[in-house]
Amino acid sequence: GQQVMQIPQYQHVQEGEDFTTYCNSSTTLSNIQWYKQRPGGHPVFLIQLVKSGEVKKQKRLTFQFGEAKKNSSLHITATQTTDVGTYFCAGNDYKLSFGAGTTVTVRA
């Protein structure tokens, strides 16, 4: 069955630095979604990527879908304390499969 792997599991970032989290699927995806879960909260939808090679930006967040539609990345520039949380990718073929998430902590 479909498996979605996400790395790194933990990311400790100095405030102001950039970082990237990566997502890889064992199968070709129809689309990929990204969610953010703040500590103590529930996952909140960030974005969906559908097209091969698609790149979307939300302020300091840049999302990319690979050409083969099997991988994706989330790049955050100039990290802020509000970026703290766990970022999940979720690959969609006939059902949504979540990666294990990247938990981000920020050093002020």
Add this chain to the structure above:
Amino acid sequence: DSGVTQTPKHLITATGQRVTLRCSPRSGDLSVYWYQQSLDQGLQFLIQYYNGEERAKGNILERFSAQQFPDLHSELNLSSLELGDSALYFCASSGGYNEQFFGPGTRLTVL
């Protein structure tokens, strides 16, 4: 507020017991999903219902069952509970194959 409600917020019970978690989706959403999130674990998909019918099944144990009622609310039944069933259980709803809206979750503690 996502518009998805879950009750109860917290549940403490003993091993061997049976509990029911309830979820009301966003108004108009036909799909309901159930997820389990254990400590330091990702989201494990359990099951999806669409307009009352089971649509997809994930890593759901035989001791667990779910249903979606005509008013579209859903219940997840967990029986013969074990210590390892302690987790956060999320319900999510969607109007199609797009974004899922998650409820606040039910934290289950099995003692």
